[in-house]
Amino acid sequence: MNTFLVGGAVRDTLLGLPILERDWVVVGETPDSMLDRGFRQVGKDFPVFLHPETQEEYALARREYKQAPGHQGFRFDTDPGITLEEDLSRRDLTINAIAKAPDGTLIDPYGGQKDLADRLLRHVSDAFTEDPLRILRLAQFQARLKGLGFRVHDLTTKLCREMVARGDLDTLSRERVFKELEKALSAPHPSEFFAVLASVNALAQMFQGVELAETKNLDGPATDTSPPSRFSQLVLENPDLDLQGLNKQLAIPKHWLEL
Structure with a gap:
């Protein structure tokens, strides 16, 4: 079976960071051949096993x-003739579009290694615009990688601004937005999440009442840096935050709201 390690595991290995999970891409197989090998399909229509x-x-x-609009508006083609390079082309950022072969060879058709060296978060292609959640993922990655000197590429910022101006963020589900917020609040520099959203004109829409200057303390030393505690700190330091409206926009757990 022709398999390649992809995504975060490759990126984090190259950055010297701990690997949290490993994802693989399989080239030249079909759903039936995967099932015959004992793999179990995840979801009815999604080609993951x-x-x-x-x-x-x-x-x-x-x-x-x-x-169709929204993250569910995609059709997948899993023809066994699809190449690894074609698969990598649909990914969000170049640093996430690097694959590793079983012999250790890196396949990097979109310049991800150079962007890692240059500390750049850059979109692979204009297909980035097809899923507006990628704006929040971009912000979340910046929150995670700011300490290593990363910044968002100017052209990626421009692309995100165009998406925001079109109203693309309106199609996001509450659950998906909350998941990215939770990841950002788990990162070393949560304020960068809000800074990126501000830079693409999305902060007021996604987090009405949050003042960028009041997010800096989220990065500071604290007794509890868990996401619920950081969310509580965000609320306390932003008295104009529309918590009721935010709760309608995000699927915030009840215990977060009770802190």
């Missing part, structure tokens, strides 16, 4: 076609 022993995710190499 769990390894019978490790339970790691193995995704068939695929093309994606946007056919």
Whole structure:
């Protein structure tokens, strides 16, 4: 089976960071051949399978076609003739579009290693615009990687501003937005999440009442840096935050609101 390690595991290895999970891309297989090998499919229509022993995710190499608004408006093509390079082209950032072959060879058709060296968060292609959640993912990555000197590429910022101006963020589900916020509040520099949103004109829309200057303390030393505690700190330091409106926009857990 022709498999490649992809995404965060490759990126974090190159950055010298701990690997939290490993994801794989499989080239030249079909859903039936994966099932015959003992893999279990995740979801009815999504071409991702769990390894019978490790339970790691193995995704068939695929093309994606946007056919409706929102993150569910995609059609997948998993023809076994799809190449690894085609699969990598649909990814969000160049630093996430690097694959590693079983012999250790790195496949990097979009300049991800150079962007890692230059500390740049840069979109792979204009297909970035097909999923507006990528704006929040971009902000969340900046919150995670700011300490290593990363910044968002100017052209990526421009692209995000165009998406915001079109109203693309209106299609996001509450659950997906909250998940990215939770990741950002778990990162070393949560204020960068809000700074990136401000830079693309999305902060007021997504977090009405949050003042960018009042997010800096989220990065400082504290007795509790858990996401719920940082959220509580965000609320306390931003008295104009529309918490009721924010709760309608995000799927905030009840225990977060009770802190």
